[in-house]
Structures are given as structure tokens and as C-alpha cells.
Amino acid sequence: MVSTINPSIKIIAIVIPGLVLSLAFDILTPLVFLVFLLVVTFLFSGINLKKWFMFFIPLSLFSLGLAWTSMLHTDEKYAGGELLVHFWWIEITTGSLQVGISLALRSMCFIALTLLFALTTDATKLMLSLMQQLKLPPKLTYGILAGYRFLPLFKHELDLLRQAHQVRGVSRTKGVKGRVQRLKRYMIPLLANAIRKSERVANAMESKGFTGSRNRTHYHDIRVQKRDWVFLASMVSALALAFYLSYTLGYLNIFGRTF
Template identity: 65%
Template structure:
């Protein structure tokens, strides 16, 4: 399953094909690659379908809206061909229609790739993999990991501050402007609490002998196995296959081509 793939290899397998796909300006190439990503997500992950749709559907609506605006305001060099349909005073030509659909499909590919990585990757293992495989500085990775671990505590701290204000009889007013003014009262206490926690973590790490050196041992040792390379190669093969099929069908169009 994709959950067991090394996080660094998975990040490369998601990032580079996504960048290369952005150069395709036709509809067939992103469509084929999108189908491949959806097959991976549905059959080779343990992501609950309901959870995946909860993220995918709102983001896909954004992609559709972006494609619609592209159709209405396409550059003149692409706004060619016969008129497909007319909306108010806008005439949607076949050229602008293809550009809009291509943009929507590419956006859906980016969304699917992002969800594939985010929903199948443990943040702690990702940070450890960046240190072990990508040789990223431990100071940076442990700092990011500590900050990520602190995020859930901010909500608890905020609730405590609000309850303290209510006990002390601080007046709460309605309205967006007044709420913004009241929220300013939370900034200093939250900042002070964050500084205290950061100092405690720094003292604890220093007491345990953390120096930030790259040559260190790890309790959880992550490795790159054969299945990781298979996953990476399969992503590039699928993208090359999409480009090849699109070219054979005569639809392939790269950015900058006339």
C-alpha cells in the first residue's frame, strides 16, 4: 500500500510529475494521468472514500470555477475556432473551451496528488525521512516538527483564555469589527505561552544532548526499499504514457506551442 512508501520518495513521486504535467496544455494528457491517480487512491490506499470526498469535492468546485473564468477571459491567441456556446455577451469558442477544460483537469490532478500525499503520509515519518534520506538539517526538521505538534494546543490555550476572560467579566460584544478587536486581547497571552513552551522544549532537547549535528543515530530508522522505487518509477511511467497517448492521438499541446 502507498501508506508504507518512504515519505521522501513519495514526495518526489508527487512533486516532479505535478510540475511536468503543468506544461501540458491539452485535455487528454491530464485526463489520463488523473484516471491513474484516482485508481491509485481508490485501490492502493486505505483512505476512506467519505474522507477523501470531503476534501476533494470543495477543491474540485474551485477548479471548475477557475476553468469557467478561464473560458470567459481566454487570451486571444487561444480564443480561436467555432463558437461552442454563448453566455450573456460572452462567446465560448472551441479554443477557449479546450483551454478551460485542460486547466480544470490539471487542477484536479494537482488536487488528487496533494491528497494522495497528505492523507497517506505521517508527518513525523516525513520529517525523519527528510533528515535521513534528504539529509536535511536536524535543527530545521525538529523545529518544524515541534511547531506542528504545538498547533493542536493553541486551540486549548485559546479556550482557556476565553474562559478566564468570562470569569473576570470581560464584556463580549457582537459584530465582526468588535470580534476582531476582542481577538486582539488573545494575541499577547498566546504569544507568551508559545515562548514558554518553546523554551521548555529547547531546554529538554539540550538536556538530552541534541546539538543539531547531521551525524546522529535515530530510534526510528527509515530506509528506501524496492517497492519505493517501483512506486516512483510507476508515477513517471504513467505520466510518460499519458504524454505518449496524447501525442499519438494528435492532442498533445505544450505551453508555448502555436
């Protein structure tokens, strides 16, 4: 399962295809890689598909809108080919159509990569892996982790504040002015509680010997195993295969240059 992959290796396996895929302006390359990502997501990730589609569909609609805009305003370098549509000021050629579809497919690949990482990675393991494998400073990683853990608490405290205001009959003025006033009433108590909690966490970490030094032992030892390298190799190989198929079939296009 993808959820068992070392988070640092998973980051590398996500970032490399994302960067390299941005060079391809043809349709076949991102399409082949998108099919591979869907296979990995549906068969080997363990992600709840309903949850995945709840994120993927809205973001894909946004990418389609972005592709439509790109299709209408394609640079002259990429807008060559036969004229397909001419209506008022709208002109769509085979070149602009290819750029638009390619952009949509690349955007979907980026979305699938992001969801594959976000929905299969535990925040605590991610921070520990960044500290142990990528050698990030412990002060930074533990600070990010503490802030992440505080988010649900802030939501709970905000709900309590709203309920307390309702019980005490605090007026809820409508409109923008009312929203600003409610924001002010909520901000001060939340900020005060955040300061108190951060001081408690800092004192607790200092009392347990946390100094921020890189030379430290870890209760949870995150290791890089053979399956992590297999996952990285499979992602890079699938990307290389997509480029190879596009090149072999004569579709490969990098920044407007066909190979």
C-alpha cells in the first residue's frame, strides 16, 4: 500500500514527475501517466474512492476552465495548425486545442499526484521522516507538527465561543459590518488561548530535554526500506515510459517543439 511508503521518498516520487511532466505540451504523455496514477490510486493506495472523487472532481472542473482559457489565448508559437472554430473573436486551431487538452491532462496529473500524497501520508510520520531522512531542523519540524495538532483545538474553541455568545444573547448583526464585529469578538479569546497553549507546549518540550539539536535519538525510527525504492522506481519508470511512447509515436512536444 502507498500509505506504508516512507514520506520523504514519497515526496521525491511526487515532485519529480510533477516537474518533468510540466515540460510536455502534447496530449499522449500526460494521458498515459494519468492512467498509471489512476491505477495506483484505485488499486494500491487504500484511499476511500468517494472521498477521492469529492476532491478530484471540483479541482478537475477548475483545470478544465483553465484549459479553456488557455485554448482561447494560446501564444502564437503554439497556436498553429488548421483552423477548427471561428466564431466572433473566438478562434480555435489544432495547435491551441492540443495545448488546452494537454494543460487539462497535466493539471489532472498534478491533482492526482497531490491527492495520492495527501490522502496516504500521516502528518506525524511525515515530520519525523523529514527530520530523519531529509535532515530538516527539529525546531522547524516539531513546530509545524505542533501547529498542525492545534488546528482541531482551535475549531473546537471557536464552536464553544459561538455557543457561549448564543447562550448570552449576543446580537448577530447581519452584513459585512456584523461579520467584522463577530471576527473581532472571536479573535481575541482565540489568540489568548493560542498563546497560553504555545507556552505550555514550549515548557513541556524544554522539561523533557528538547533543545532543537540535530544530534538526537528518536523514539519512532523511520527507515527507508526496499519497497520505498520500488515505489520511487515505478513512478519514474512510468513517467519515462509515457515520454518514450509519445516520442515513438511522434506526439512528444516539449515547449512547442515536436520530437
